[in-house]
Each structure stands twice: as structure tokens, then as C-alpha cells.
Amino acid sequence: MYKTNDTIVALATVPGKAALNVVRLSGNEFVLKLYKTITKKREFPKANFAHLCNVYNKAKIIDQAVCVFYKSPKSFTSEHMLEISTHGGKVIVQQIIGLLLDLGARQASPGEFTYRAFINQKIDLSQAEAINAAISSSNQISSFYHINSIRGGLSKKIKKTQKTIIEALTIIEHELDFNEEEIDFLGEQKITEILQSVYNNVDKVLDSSFFQEKDTNIRVAIVGVPNSGKSSLFNLIVGDNRAIVSKIKGTTRDTIEGIITYKNTDFTLVDTAGIRKTKDSLELLGIEKTIEEIKKASIVICVDDKDPKKIQTKIKKHLKNKECLLVLNKTDLFSSVPKTKGLGISCKTGSGKRGLLTLLSTSVQKNTNEYFKKYSLFLNKRQFLILKELLRGVEKALKEYKNNKDVVVLASNLRGLLSLFDDLLKPVDNQKIINNIFKGFCVGK
Ligand SMILES: Nc1nc2c(ncn2[C@@H]2O[C@H](COP(=O)(O)OP(=O)(O)O)[C@@H](O)[C@H]2O)c(=O)[nH]1
Ligand SMILES: [Mg+2]
Missing domain, CATH: 1.20.120.430 (tRNA modification GTPase MnmE domain 2)
Known part of the structure; x- marks a missing residue:
């Protein structure tokens, strides 16, 4: 698929304004020749050491960088590799890569470094796939x-x-x-x-193992009767106005999702349609979707402005072993907030938000750990x-x-x-599989 007998170069980090950028090279002895040419050093670099170097284009210094040389076969690709940590920014990187291309290196295609690691049997195909998935x-x-x-x-x-x-x-x-x-x-x-x-x-x-086509995430479903403030709660947690908030009962007919990152935990928050029997066929569909969402979720927030426990009882048969958080909303309208009915919050004033987020994040972490206990592998x-x-x-x-x-x-x-x-693990002869997998990689990996 790719040529493997030349020296490839690519930017391994995100281009643009950044503290550092890393330019990567992989190939044969030519890598060492390039190192000597651009740094004007007389010695070959010692492997696995950081070398502070001026990078020259002929007489002109274009950057002061740190070079690390990985000697074949002890490198990611199993070839000689050089990683040049440059100062960040477009211009420096462009100049260094341009120089290396002029000197005879070739711009790497997506996934070409990983492809070389695979071809040189440093990793098998399942590892190559995992590298791309992890990124x-x-x-x-x-x-x-x-x-x-x-x-x-x-x-x-x-x-x-x-x-x-x-x-x-x-x-x-x-x-x-x-x-x-x-x-x-x-x-x-x-x-x-x-x-x-x-x-x-x-x-x-x-x-x-668990198998999923998409990335997995802990799902948290907000469930309650119409008008209890589910969408308001969703917005309060998401922090913007992605869900429509309305006074007309049964507005949220479809589910709305938001990905939340809070204190080192991440989860998908789902705003559902209200649970209530109605003759409106559109709304019934919403209810079916709500039940589906309850089933998919690991954590369910039962929200109500009177008694969230009633909601929990209503959906009990779908909850099974799921974690259920009881939230009493609209506490701004209460003269005194009953502590026994769940965590009191007000979506209007934001009171109780921090407590709810802490509770949620502990719960998400607990569910994440359950995953780790239950499954040892992920399969695509x-x-x-x-x-x-x-x-x-x-x-x-x-x-x-x-x-x-x-x-x-x-x-x-x-x-x-x-x-x-x-x-x-190693379909070396099956170019179709290999092409499909590596074409999805980013350049520099
Ligand atoms: N006073 C007060 N009103 C609220 C609060 N949360 C939501 N509401 C109002 O309750 C109504 C229904 O809210 P919404 O979020 O659409 O409920 P949903 O049907 O459960 O999604 C809206 O008029 C909101 O402004 C709250 O904490 N206090
Ligand atoms: Mg709603």
C-alpha cells in the first residue's frame, strides 16, 4: 500500500499556535544523514537521549529544537526514527518540514508510521486499530x-x-x-x-469483552412528568440552551443528548419526553423513546416538583439495578424544603447545582469502575x-x-x-483490510 524503503516525515502534533510541535521522521540510515545536515553536528546522536540542537537551513538558523533519536529496531516503526520538538507555530514547522522534504524525505500519508510498525511486526493489526481508536x-x-x-x-x-x-x-x-x-x-x-x-x-x-461501534459513554437519563423541569435541569447541567424549554406540556417529544465533562468524569446526559399516558400519538412515541433511554442508561435522574419517589415507583420495572437519583426541583417555590424527598434544587436560581453535579460525578465514577470490573476488553x-x-x-x-x-x-x-x-492479527496478504484500517488514521501517526 505504502512504499516502505524511503524516509518519511510528518508533523505528529496539531498544527497551529502551540507551545511545542513534534516533527517525526522514520526511515533508514538517511535519517541520520538528515540529522547531521540540519543540525550541523559532527557526531551521530546518541539513541534515546534529548539533544538540544540548532536547526539550520544552510547558514540560517530556523529554530532551536530538541531532537530524540530512536535507533532501529528499538523504535515505534522498528526503523531509525527522529523526533524533533520544535517551538510551536505554523512557520517554524513549515520551514523544518519543507527543508526535510527538499533534502529528500517524503511527506508521510495518514497512518504511515503505524503501518510501518505493523509491516515490521512491532504491532499486530488489533494493536494498530487500538492506536487509532485511542486517538x-x-x-x-x-x-x-x-x-x-x-x-x-x-x-x-x-x-x-x-x-x-x-x-x-x-x-x-x-x-x-x-x-x-x-x-x-x-x-x-x-x-x-x-x-x-x-x-x-x-x-x-x-x-x-464489550462490543460497540461507537465510543462508549455512561448514559444518564433525566426522567419525570411533563413540566417538572427536566429540560431546565438538562440545560442547567449542560450549561447552555441546547434543549427547548417551554410551558406547554409535552414539548420535549424527542430525546436530546449532551456530553458532559465534570471533574475528570464524562457522561452523556439525556433529556427525555415526559412519562404520562396520553392519546396524542406523537407524545406516546416520545414515551416509548423515554423507556428505551431508561433501558440504555446506567443512571436515571427522577425529577419532580412534588415527589420524585413517585416517578421512581412508576418506572420501577425498567430500572432494575440501575442507579436512581431523586431530585426535587423548583425549591425556589417552597417555603421549606423537605429533605426526605430527594436532593433539592432550583433550576431557576441554580441552587443545589453543585451538590447534584458532585453526586452525579461520584455515581458516574462508580459506574465506570463497574465497567472495568465487568469487561476486560473492547472489540470493534x-x-x-x-x-x-x-x-x-x-x-x-x-x-x-x-x-x-x-x-x-x-x-x-x-x-x-x-x-x-x-x-x-496480521492479514499481511489482505490489502483490502489493511487499506481500510490505515486510511482512517491521522497524518503523523
Ligand atoms: N419556579 C421554577 N420554575 C421552573 C424551575 N425549573 C423549571 N421551571 C419552569 O417549569 C416549566 C417547565 O419546565 P421544563 O424544563 O420545560 O419542564 P419539562 O417538561 O420537564 O422538560 C417552565 O416554565 C420552566 O421555566 C424551577 O426551578 N423553578
Ligand atoms: Mg422538556
Whole structure:
């Protein structure tokens, strides 16, 4: 897909006004030659050390920068790499990259550094995917799982199972080359055990993983009867006027979402339609959506201007083990606020906002930790589908072997399974998969 025998250069940080920018180079010995040319240093840089250098374009100094050299193969791409931390700003970066291009480096395409890491077997495909996903991640939960996969979380589990099949296939192919007297057979029981253990391991990976096409986020649904102040509460938390606030009952017919970041926690806040039986078909649809939102949420805020507990009772069957926060709104209209009815707030005056946010953030953190306890891995759609296919493949191999005890068929089925493992981790020959994955990367990664 990309050429791999030249030296590539790209800006690895966001362009524009910033304290620092990092220009990255990867290639062969030419990287060292470029270093010497632009810094006018006589010595090669010592690997993994920070070197303060003037960067020259001929006689003119264009920046004073810090260069770190990573010696092949101990670098991200496995090639020689140079990272130049420059002063921030467009002009300096443009001049340095322009200079390196003039001297013979090539502008890197999106994901080309990661592609080289993949081709040079520094990382497998699941790790490459995780790098891109981690960069795009918008919340703590996704980020945690992507970093785990970059560190090889999924690969390690999968490779262990892959090895079991390779070992079994090696013995079986050996058996096929010799006649019965010459070697020991694996035996029916052992073969069944191996296939069963492969099945169990893949199943365990699927069981301990969650699969989502989009980034995951803890969802918090605001639920209550019309006019209780749900949209006002949504706006109070979101901090702007994204939801329409109105006196006419049943205005919020659709759900509105906002992503909130508060004190190191992030969550999606959902304003729902009121819960109330009505003949208006449009509003009924809103109610169905509300129930859907309650089901999707990890935390439900029951809001009311009289007794939020009544709301909790009304939606009890949909709440199950979800956390429920009771909020008594419009306390500005109360002469005295009853403490037993939930957390008192006033969307009008903003009183109680801080207390609610603290309660919410503790609750979100608790739910986030639950996620971490429940799941050890995140799978993207591609990985999920391959693992499912693997399960079906093992089932098929087991069934066919039980029926006909044919070792030749078994060997062919095992080879089929191994190609699925390759698709998952290193489909070196499958350019289509590779192209699709790397084209989504940003330049400099
Ligand atoms: N006095 C007072 N009125 C409020 C408060 N919160 C909301 N309201 C009013 O209650 C009405 C319904 O609010 P809204 O947020 O649209 O309720 P929703 O139907 O539950 O979304 C509006 O007229 C708001 O101005 C509050 O804290 N105090
Ligand atoms: Mg509303």
C-alpha cells in the first residue's frame, strides 16, 4: 500500500499556535544523514537521549529544537526514527518540514508510521486499530480499553489460542506423513479436548469483552412528568440552551443528548419526553423513546416538583439495578424544603447545582469502575465478527470430526481456523483490510 524503503516525515502534533510541535521522521540510515545536515553536528546522536540542537537551513538558523533519536529496531516503526520538538507555530514547522522534504524525505500519508510498525511486526493489526481508536476516543472508558489493546491485551489472549491450534495441526500433519506404527496419534479424546478448549477460550474472550461501534459513554437519563423541569435541569447541567424549554406540556417529544465533562468524569446526559399516558400519538412515541433511554442508561435522574419517589415507583420495572437519583426541583417555590424527598434544587436560581453535579460525578465514577470490573476488553466490529466466525468454525470442526473421524478433513478445518486468526492479527496478504484500517488514521501517526 505504502512504499516502505524511503524516509518519511510528518508533523505528529496539531498544527497551529502551540507551545511545542513534534516533527517525526522514520526511515533508514538517511535519517541520520538528515540529522547531521540540519543540525550541523559532527557526531551521530546518541539513541534515546534529548539533544538540544540548532536547526539550520544552510547558514540560517530556523529554530532551536530538541531532537530524540530512536535507533532501529528499538523504535515505534522498528526503523531509525527522529523526533524533533520544535517551538510551536505554523512557520517554524513549515520551514523544518519543507527543508526535510527538499533534502529528500517524503511527506508521510495518514497512518504511515503505524503501518510501518505493523509491516515490521512491532504491532499486530488489533494493536494498530487500538492506536487509532485511542486517538479518537472521547471518554475514559473507551480510552482505558484502547490503551489496554495497544499494550497487547487482545493479542495475548488470541495468540495463546492460536498456538494451541498450530501445535495440534503440527502433530496431525506429522501423523499424516507417517503410518500408524511409526508415531503416536493425538487420539480422539485429545483432539476433542483441544477443540473444546479453543472454543472455550474464544468464548471467554467474547464474554469478557464489550462490543460497540461507537465510543462508549455512561448514559444518564433525566426522567419525570411533563413540566417538572427536566429540560431546565438538562440545560442547567449542560450549561447552555441546547434543549427547548417551554410551558406547554409535552414539548420535549424527542430525546436530546449532551456530553458532559465534570471533574475528570464524562457522561452523556439525556433529556427525555415526559412519562404520562396520553392519546396524542406523537407524545406516546416520545414515551416509548423515554423507556428505551431508561433501558440504555446506567443512571436515571427522577425529577419532580412534588415527589420524585413517585416517578421512581412508576418506572420501577425498567430500572432494575440501575442507579436512581431523586431530585426535587423548583425549591425556589417552597417555603421549606423537605429533605426526605430527594436532593433539592432550583433550576431557576441554580441552587443545589453543585451538590447534584458532585453526586452525579461520584455515581458516574462508580459506574465506570463497574465497567472495568465487568469487561476486560473492547472489540470493534471487525474483531467481533471474526471471533464469532471462529466459534462457528470450531463448532463445525468438532462436529465433522465426531461424525467421520477424518484427520485430513480436520487438518483442513484447522488451517481454515488459523487463517481467521491471521485475519484478526496480521492479514499481511489482505490489502483490502489493511487499506481500510490505515486510511482512517491521522497524518503523523
Ligand atoms: N419556579 C421554577 N420554575 C421552573 C424551575 N425549573 C423549571 N421551571 C419552569 O417549569 C416549566 C417547565 O419546565 P421544563 O424544563 O420545560 O419542564 P419539562 O417538561 O420537564 O422538560 C417552565 O416554565 C420552566 O421555566 C424551577 O426551578 N423553578
Ligand atoms: Mg422538556
